Structures are given as C-alpha cells and as structure tokens.
Amino acid sequence: MQRTTGADPEMQYLSNSRSLSKQDLHARDAQSGTKIEMTSNNHANNRELQQDARAWATFTGTKYTASLRQVTSPYAQGFLGERVSARQLIAALDNHPLVGADGGDPVLGENGWYAEEPWQFNGETDFIELALITELLRMFTTITNSATPDVSSYSLKHTAEHFLSPHTSYVSNGKLIWAAAALGLPIAEARDGSPNLLIGVSEREHDYVSRMVGGGPKPRGHHYRPAGYAHLQTALQRAESGAHAEDRWVQPAPGLEAAPFHDWLVQQANRQDAVGDLASDYSAGIRDSDHRIARTSDELLVVLSEVGYSPEAYQAAEHAIAEWKKKSTPSRPFRTERIGADSNDHDGWGAGAGTTERYEYLCVCGDGTIIEEHENTPGFREHDVWIDCDKCREEWRFVTDRSVRDWALEPNSGGHE
Numbered sequence: 272m273q274r275t276t277g278a279d280p281e282m283q284y285l286s287n288s289r290s291l292s293k294q295d296l297h298a299r300d301a302q303s304g305t306k307i308e309m310t311s312n313n314h315a316n317n318r319e320l321q322q323d324a325r326a327w328a329t330f331t332g333t334k335y336t337a338s339l340r341q342v343t344s345p346y347a348q349g350f351l352g353e354r355v356s357a358r359q360l361i362a363a364l365d366n367h368p369l370v371g372a373d374g375g376d377p378v379l380g381e382n383g384w385y386a387e388e389p390w391q392f393n394g395e396t397d398f399i400e401l402a403l404i405t406e407l408l409r410m411f412t413t414i415t416n417s418a419t420p421d422v423s424s425y426s427l428k429h430t431a432e433h434f435l436s437p438h439t440s441y442v443s444n445g446k447l448i449w450a451a452a453a454l455g456l457p458i459a460e461a462r463d464g465s466p467n468l469l470i471g472v473s474e475r476e477h478d479y480v481s482r483m484v485g486g487g488p489k490p491r492g493h494h495y496r497p498a499g500y501a502h503l504q505t506a507l508q509r510a511e512s513g514a515h516a517e518d519r520w521v522q523p524a525p526g527l528e529a530a531p532f533h534d535w536l537v538q539q540a541n542r543q544d545a546v547g548d549l550a551s552d553y554s555a556g557i558r559d560s561d562h563r564i565a566r567t568s569d570e571l572l573v574v575l576s577e578v579g580y581s582p583e584a585y586q587a588a589e590h591a592i593a594e595w596k597k598k599s600t601p602s603r604p605f606r607t608e609r610i611g612a613d614s615n616d617h618d619g620w621g622a623g624a625g626t627t628e629r630y631e632y633l634c635v636c637g638d639g640t641i642i643e644e645h646e647n648t649p650g651f652r653e654h655d656v657w658i659d660c661d662k663c664r665e666e667w668r669f670v671t672d673r674s675v676r677d678w679a680l681e682p683n684s685g686g687h688e
Contacts, residue, residue, distance in 0.1 A: 327357040333394040341395070345515050346438065347402035350506040351409040351499045352520075355402045355453070363453040369460075369468070370452045379452075383424065383444040383466025390445070400439050404450040406506075407431045410480075410499040411472035413456060420459045420469035422477050424448050427470055430477060433484035438507055473497075479560050490560035491577065498523050530566035532595060533557075539591070546594065549587040568592045569605050576637040585636065589666060593682045605670075605680045607633045607641060624648070634660040635667050635680065643675060 320342050328338040338357075341347060348354050365372050370379040380386040407430075414420065424447050431442040448468050451458055457471025479495040482488070502520050509515070537557070539550035553571075556562045562578050565571040571588055580588075596605075611631035616624065625648030632641040639660025646653045654675040658664045670679040 323357040326361060327398055330357075330361050331390075331392040331394065331397060333392065333397075337394050338398065341398040344399050344402075345510040345513060346399045346507075348515055350406045350503055350510075350520065352406075355405045355450075357398060360398075360401055360449065360453045363449065367452040367458075369458050370448060379445055379448060381443050381445045383448060384460075384468050386445065386466040388445075396439070400442065401446055401450055401453075403435050403439055403507075404431055404442060404447055405454060406503060407434055408447075408451055408454055408456060408470075408472065410497045410503055411476050412497065414471040414473065416457070418457075418471070420457050420471035421474050422470050422472055423461065423467050424451070424470055425465075425467040426481070427472075427477065430481045430484065434480060435507070438511060475558065475560075482560065492557065492560045492563040494557070494564055495560050530564055531599065532568045532571070533564050533566055535595060535598075536565065536571070536591065545583065545587040546591045549584060549591060552584070568595050569607065572635055572637075573608070576633075589682050596681065606678070607635060607680070610640070634658060634663040636660065636662050639663060641678075643678065645675070 320339070324335060324339040324342045327333065327342065328335045331338070342357060363371065364377060364379060370384060372378065378385055381388045381391050408427075425444055428442045428444050428447040431447060432440070435442070444467060448458070448470075451468075451470045459469045459471075461467050461469055473495070475495040476497045479490050479493075480497065480500065482490050483496075499520060499522075506520075536550050537554045539546055540554050541547060542550065553565070553574075556574075556578070557564060562574050563570075565574050568591075571592065575585060575588055592605075609630060609632050611629075613629045615627050625646070627647065628643075628645040630643040632643070634641055639658070639662070641656065641658050641660075643656040644654070656669065656675045656678045658667065666683055667680045668683050670681050673679055
C-alpha cells in the first residue's frame with residue numbers, strides 16, 4: 272500500500288532535509304547560517320529524534336508534532352555535552368535510587384521531592400526547558416564521590432532562572448532535581464526534610480554564577496568561574512537566532528598555574544598576629560570571589576588597592592611580604608605597574624643629538640608614583656629613579672646593586688624588625 276504525501280507528519284517533518292538536493296541545502300545554509308551535514312548518520316540521528324519525540328509525547332500527553340518540534344529545537348541539541356535524551360529523562364523518574372518511583376508511585380513532582388503538586392506540562396516548551404537546565408548543570412564541576420552535596424536545588428533553580436533568561440522564564444524545583452538525576456549528579460536529602468534536595472556541584476562555582484547573574488554586587492575575582500560559562504552564554508545567543516552550535520565544546524584541562532605566595536599566605540590564617548588576621552581576611556575574600564588571587568607578593572598590594580584597605584591592613588601586608596621574601600627566593604624583581612612612558616629626541620648640548628626617556632610607575636600604596644628617567648645625550652648620560660610618595664619613601668627602598676633600568680623594591684628593614 273503506497274503512503275500518500277503528508278499522511279505521516281513524522282516522516283514528512285524529518286525527511287524534508289533528505290528530499291532536498293545538495294544544491295538546495297547549500298542555498299538554505301547560506302540563508303540561515305546553519306550547516307547541514309549530508310552524512311550516512313542522518314537516518315540514524317533522525318530515527319533517534321523520532322523515538323525521543325514519541326516517548327515524550329506519550330509521557331506528557333502532548334501531540335507528536337509538538338514533541339518533535341521541541342526535540343529538534345536548537346536549544347535541545349547539547350551545548351556542553353551530548354543532546355539530552357527524552358527517554359533518559361523519563362527513565363530517571365522510574366529508576367533513580369533517590370527520586371525514582373517508589374513502588375510504582377512517583378516521588379518527584381513539580382515542586383520537588385515528595386511534593387504533592389503533579390507535573391505540569393504545557394506541551395510546547397517542557398522538554399526544551401529540561402534540556403536548558405541540563406546544560407546549566409553541566410557547566411559546574413561535579414563534586415567527588417567522597418564529598419557531600421551542599422548546594423540546595425532551590426538555590427540552583429533561581430540561578431538557572433537568572434542565567435537562562437530570556438530563553439526560559441521559570442524553572443521549577445522539581446525540574447531542576449529531575450535534570451540533575453538524569454545527568455547522574457550526586458544528590459542527597461536536605462537536613463530539614465524539605466522538598467529541596469542537595470545537588471553535587473561545586474559550591475564555589477555556583478556562588479560565583481549566582482552572584483554574576485543575580486541583582487547584587489558582582490564577584491571581583493574570577494578564579495571560580497566555571498570553564499563552560501562563556502561558551503554556554505554564546506551558544507544560547509546562537510540558538511536564539513535559530514542556529515545550532517558551531518563546534519562541540521571541549522572541557523579544558525585544569526589550570527595548574529603556580530601561586531607560591533598565595534599558597535603560603537593562606538597557610539598563615541591561623542596565626543595569632545596581624546599577618547594571621549590579614550591572611551584570614553584574604554582567604555575569606557578568595558572563597559567569596561571578592562578579589563583575585565595574589566600569586567606573587569607584589570600582587571597582594573594590587574589586591575589591597577583594588578578592594579580598599581586600612582592602615583593596619585597595609586602594615587600587615589608589608590610584614591607578610593617581608594617575611595615571605597626572607598623565606599623564599601623571588602622569581603622576579605618586586606616592581607609596580609607602569610602607568611606612563613615618554614621618549615623624545617634631544618638636540619644635545621653641543622656634542623651631538625640623543626634622546627630622553629621618562630617612565631612612571633604606581634608607587635606601592637597607589638597614591639603616588641615612581642619616576643624613572645634617562646638622558647641619553649653625548650656627555651650628559653644620566654639615569655635616575657626615585658619614589659615620588661612620602662609614605663612609600665618611608666616604608667620602601669630600592670634594592671642595592673641594581674641598575675636604574677632594573678630597579679626593584681624591598682621593605683625598609685627599620686619598620687620590620
């Protein structure tokens with residue numbers, strides 16, 4: 272029996288691209304910006320999409336064509352991992368050890384674990400919302416098996432709403448838990464017995480993202496920014512225009528940049544002195560992403576200038592830097608940031624032409640400058656460097672046995688004995 276054209280909406284919906292010629296496909300690519308690959312895997316991929324759409328339509332009571340539109344949406348094709356499967360999502364509600372069905376009865380609902388509210392499906396965006404929530408959860412580092420989950424699903428749901436807006440406007444507590452279960456993330460009961468569960472993602476990364484997308488003060492340190500943060504934002508923008516992701520995201524290798532001074536300073540947090548107090552405050556700022564990591568001792572002073580400091584904190588930083596320098600061999604001279612440079616030709620003083628150079632650097636406290644000057648004219652070759660700040664002149668000095676161009680600073684020993 273021959274099937275008439277349009278009799279099967281499933282096959283018609285997914286066979287359009289196969290029925291077009293390669294020339295037609297290239298023309299459509301140029302208009303939409305979407306690359307359509309003519310490969311032998313197309314039929315298998317389409318079959319997977321059809322099966323997913325059927326499963327989702329049956330589970331939610333949605334029309335097949337509406338389910339198919341969701342399953343094939345650019346938002347549901349995977350940004351930080353493989354495309355989320357409707358059958359995988361449905362299986363999690365049956366088989367997950369914590370949120371799976373109990374004796375055939377569901378234990379997870381729209382508002383969370385053992386919540387009375389049933390699932391509410393609108394038939395138009397439910398699968399897409401779950402796919403987006405899955406991508407947000409993939410962005411975070413998963414905790415180790417030995418660690419205890421500590422991020423509330425209720426907090427995560429609000430972070431998801433802010434991050435995924437305007438692509439989706441509402442994320443329920445139940446759908447957040449559902450996506451986490453389907454991904455296989457560690458999940459634990461909350462201590463208060465509430466419908467919220469604890470999800471095993473990095474608490475520090477979640478706090479960073481929550482503050483970045485929320486309405487409060489933004490983090491000033493970015494060491495806890497998830498590796499896929501920027502890629503996911505860009506991919507969502509592309510999907511909004513109807514384009515699929517260009518390239519599959521590859522998880523970067525963990526950064527192993529050395530930070531010897533930082534490592535030493537955080538170990539001083541339990542000391543009962545001014546350096547210990549400074550180290551404790553510094554460590555708290557790192558945990559809360561309030562400032563960046565001071566990988567070297569001179570970066571500590573930059574951090575202080577960025578966040579503001581009291582005279583007591585500045586003096587404690589001087590003590591810490593002096594102690595660190597006595598215990599270690601610096602990998603590079605202690606120099607401040609250059610903020611200006613000027614070089615000019617000079618007619619000279621009768622013995623020939625030359626040049627003059629002037630460089631300005633921030634002083635250590637940030638309120639003044641360090642001036643470095645060079646006069647390169649025959650008979651008048653002079654080089655000088657000085658601290659143009661009363662406070663820093665009292666507390667810092669130039670390292671001896673160095674040329675002017677290679678100047679470096681060290682604390683005045685008189686104030687650090």
